Amino acid sequence: MACVYDKNGSEEYKTFLDKYFEKNYKIVTQDEGDDCNESEDYCILKHSNKVCVLMLASGHSLLKEQKDIIEVDFQITPTTNRMDNKVIGKSKRGAQWLTNVSPICLVRCSDGTQYTLKSCVPGKLLEVNQKLSKEPMLLARKGGHLGFWPPSWKWVAQATYHDHHLFQ
Structure with a gap:
């Protein structure tokens, strides 16, 4: 594990x-979404090999309101x-x-609300987290991801997402 030192010199x-x-966040406001009536913030984790992992950010309505996902x-x-x-294969x-x-998936909650979770990143879908269909509350946990895929190179060149320090 990589060791870094804080201000006090401790490891x-x-x-x-x-x-x-690398953490990036997509903030979706009401005026951006076509049917968006809630806060839909996403965390996009970009690996050094350029594969992206999509998660819900702490500002997403599902997590803020601590909804019971069924x-x-x-x-x-x-x-x-x-x-x-x-x-299949190298070219996927x-x-x-x-x-x-x-849309990646539809999430239904015990209070009757339904959310459509969107990809935020154009590209080829490699895999979704199939455990979510059996254990839906994994989505609300830290590290509960939706899926991962390599983004299109055109998107990588022009993407503008919020800095990861905004949410820490």
């Missing part, structure tokens, strides 16, 4: 996420199920293409 060890991932459904439309994604043939507003 601190970086966590796995801090060591290998179901995470990856069946987006009658013909699109994110769990059916089969990726068969991967589902995502835009920055593509």
